[in-house]
Amino acid sequence: MLDVKVGKKQRIPGSDYKVTIKDYIPDAELIQEPVNTSDKPDNPAIYVKLFGSEKATAEGWLLAHERNYYEDKKQDLRLEYIWVSSQQELDNTVNSTEVTSAKVSVTISGEYRDYPLDLNKVFKLEGTDYTIKMLEYVLNYGDRRPVSEQPQDNPAVQVEINGPEGTEIRWVFEKFPDWDKMHPAKYKNVKVTCSGIASTYMAKNTVRLFQSPEGKQIIVYIKDKRVAETIPWELGKKYTIADTGNQIMVSDYFPSFDFKKEVIKKSDTVGIPAIYVEAEGPAGKVGDWLFSNNQYATWYTDNNLALVYESTGESVKHYTSKLRIEENGQTIVEKIIRVNDPLKYKGYAIYQSSYDPEAGNFSGLQIVKDPGIPVVYSGFGALCFGVVFIFYIKPFLRKKQKKAAEGH
Secondary structure: OOOOEEEOOEEOOOOOOOEEEEEEEEEEEEEEEEEOOOOOOOOEEEEEEEEEEEEEEEEEEEEEEOEEEEEOOOOEEEEEEOOOOOOOHHHOOOOOOOOOEEEEEEEOOOOEEEEOOOOOOOEOOOEEEEOEEEEEEEOOOOOOOOOHHOOOOOOEEEEEEEOOOEEEEEEEOOOOHHHHHHHOOOOOOOEEEEEEOOOOOOOOEEEEEOOOOOOOOEEEEEEEEEEEEEOOOOOOOOOEEEOOOEEEEEEEEEEEEEEEEEEEEOOOOOOOOOOEEEEEOOOOOEEEEEEEEEEEEEOOOOOOOOOOOOOOHHHHHHOOOOEEEEEEHHHHHHEEEEEEEEEEEOOOEEEEEEEEOOOOOOOEEEEEOOOOOHHHHHHHHHHHHHHHHHHHHHHHHHHHHHHHHHOO
């Protein structure tokens, strides 16, 4: 642990690394703005608005390679954005009513590849020294029931990546495509996402928005598993979804969707401090913002140096998570937890280890159980008894025996 100061370069003892704190913000906020990075369709995305009347009832970005669908459970309505690689593929799929196939997508150095969810099959990542294998998938991560009995709450795939530095096994979450950014990974240059796992059923009303590199754009309305209507679509125009009372509009299109990230100061008082750190080592200089509320390390390029910023203030402790434990549909215990104040139940301790600092949409939980604690405490007790015996009881017994011997 280093006690650092702004502008001071410090060497990490016993290593070739140096770190410099370039800037400090006492109360920082990370702002993310959707941007288009190029005209090449590397990561196509569309901004879709769903209208119930004159006002939009739902709107947001659909990403072709990640979050490519939206569901309205009340209306049994599903919107899908489907990017096809060619006009021929569009012609072959536009009249199909099949559900989206589950797939795993891999991005290496800006190059994007899709692979079917085929368990235990080794896929060679073309043009690289990497291979990937899907080990297993679940519909609700952490659910021990068979996959057929799991709700589609948290779909995930466990993948095995083999590359120049050996094997790495990681979980990939369909609803949290940026999970790898918050957790240390051996291959930081390899981004893996999954999709289609939670879309193994057909909603009563399904609207598919097709798009191809040639500029062909088609809306397909599927009702009761039959194609009811097919029409071309253009940006900024509303289209009526027959028999639903809804209208749909694609208001924007980014061929290469990404986020522009900016760290700003919210106030001059200490809230969520952040520092801009520049790490210098064998692979050159790398700089990034570190937030005090991020419990996960930021790794240097060669993965041999990890940086964590810990504020001496109390800001992290202000964040809480409300937990509820149920058994057989009945609530057993409820508690609001915070850092170092876990919920304990049946020998388990559930800690708040992290949280989403940007939108507060999720908490990171750590579940700990140490069945050896009673043994450890028993050992401490035996040790304490031994010390008392050696320094107090044993000398007393010897003195008593000596007096008894002198009396005879």
